[in-house]
Amino acid sequence: MATTKEDIWKAADELEIAGQAPTLAAVRKALGGGSFTTISEAMKEWRAKRVRESQPPPLVLPESMVEASRQWLAEVWKEAKQAAHNEVESERAALDEVRREMETSTREATELADQMQQEIEALTADHDRLQEELAQARARIAEMDKEASAQAQKLATARERVTDLEKHLEGSVSRTTKLERENAAQRQRLEDAAGQNDELKRQLEAAQQRERSALEQAAELKGKLALLVEQKAASSSKRTRRQNRE
Structure with missing residues (x-):
């Protein structure tokens, strides 16, 4: 007020x-x-x-003075x-x-x-x-933004690499050994990046899960391939024995 x-x-x-x-x-x-x-x-x-x-x-003159004699x-x-x-x-x-x-x-x-x-x-x-x-806070924010950009770039690179690995695993069983070495190196890089950023850590865990799934699929494919080889060998053996009898 x-x-x-x-x-x-x-x-x-x-x-x-x-x-x-x-x-x-x-x-x-x-x-x-x-x-x-x-x-x-x-x-x-x-x-x-x-x-x-x-x-x-x-000052106010009294009336008596006005009426007084000359x-x-x-x-x-x-x-x-x-x-x-x-x-x-x-x-x-x-x-x-x-x-x-x-x-x-x-x-x-x-x-x-x-x-x-x-x-x-x-x-x-x-x-x-x-x-x-305020200037110090702005400088710190700019530094954090720079660090975040670097982490984002690393994360994008890691995602691209994981995608390539998944495609290679799905496309060829013969490359399983090579992919395992690359995946091990990739996991190590992703684990190092995880210590710098929680978000990157979550992405790494997701990538590792996909890698394990891919490895399991590769192992399953290797088993199926071995089974097919065995079946093919058994079939060839039977055919050979039959031809020998004939």
């Missing part, structure tokens, strides 16, 4: 009652903050009001001149008081400006520190 003129006047009255000078800085501190411009304008009105309240009421006119005129003089002096004193108040306001404004400058410098220091931390 915005600070009102009445809030500022109340704070100034309370400071004065407590025996403290109601300076702009003191009023601002009592309010817990606020605009310097708003406080300064309100305090000008407050000081002018105090000056008016301290002045005597304007012989007292000179004396009345003298008293009126003296009263006017006193009023002029009172106005001059009031102007001096206003001038002193303005000087006080200027001094207080300078003090408040110094205080606000210190706050601004503290905020600037915090801003610079945060900017430095």
Whole structure:
């Protein structure tokens, strides 16, 4: 909620009652903050009001003097001149008081400006520190992005290699021994990469599973091939014996 003129006047009255000078800085501190411009304008009105309240009421000539005899006119005129003089002096004193108040306001404004400058410098220091931390964080993020790109490239290479291995395993049983050596080397590379990235580790485990399946299929194909060879050999042997009998 915005600070009102009445809030500022109340704070100034309370400071004065407590025996403290109601300076702009003191009023601002009592309010817990606020605009310097708003406080300064309100305090000008407050000081002018105090000056008016301290002045005597304007001179009003009593009716008896107006009705007095002419012989007292000179004396009345003298008293009126003296009263006017006193009023002029009172106005001059009031102007001096206003001038002193303005000087006080200027001094207080300078003090408040110094205080606000210190706050601004503290905020600037915090801003610079945060900017430095932000720059360090951005540099770290860039480094992590670079590392992630390298890991992604390694993962893509590993995936391509695993795909090639799977195709070779499916396409030719005669290449099983070679594929086993390549798969062993590939598993070692994938295991090394797994220590750097959890995602790459999961991909490695999936590749290993596919490799085991491929090896099992290769072993199964080798068994079937051996069985076919045995069957073919047995069939050839039978055919030879039959031809010999004939």
